[in-house]
Amino acid sequence: LDLTDIREFLKSQNVQCLNVDKVACKIAEIKKDGYSKLQILADFDYTISYLRYGKDRMSSSFGAIEKYSKMSQEFRNQTKALHDHYYPLEVDGTIPKEEKAKLMTEWYTNSSNCIVSS
Numbered sequence: 001l002d003l004t005d006i007r008e009f010l011k012s013q014n015v016q017c018l019n020v021d022k023v024a025c026k027i028a029e030i031k032k033d034g035y036s037k038l039q040i041l042a043d044f045d046y047t048i049s050y051l052r053y054g055k056d057r058m059s060s061s062f063g064a065i066e067k068y069s070k071m072s073q074e075f076r077n078q079t080k081a082l083h084d085h086y087y088p089l090e091v092d093g094t095i096p097k098e099e100k101a102k103l104m105t106e107w108y109t110n111s112s113n114c115i116v117s118s
Contacts, residue, residue: 003028005070014059014067062111075118082110 001009006024010017017023030038051058059067066079086107089095095103 001070009068009070012064012068014064016053016058062115065115071118075114078114079111082107082114 003024006027007020009015010020010023062079065071066076086103089100089103090107092100
């Protein structure tokens with residue numbers, strides 16, 4: 001993605017960004033510095049971001065990427081299949097914590113792999 005694509009993504013309806021230009025420039029700087037200096041904080045389950053903004057339900061960091069218009073239909077199909085499989089497991093109160101943690105790690109890993117391979 002170039003700087004124009006980054007700005008477009010940050011302005012999409014699935015992303016709430018207070019200062020698009022500032023964030024776009026930071027992302028461009030991260031790209032310039034390369035992967036060796038990159039650290040990622042992913043909030044796929046709303047533990048550090050807002051679930052709602054007013055009455056609107058917000059996307060998680062993964063959800064914002066999944067809904068981004070430049071992602072392929074194949075990517076969307078893959079991530080929807082993952083959601084349809086893992087979400088019922090996430091909200092199932094009968095699954096022991098250790099087993100659920102493994103399942104959620106699988107979901108996160110598989111979703112991350114979809115993002116990386118797209």
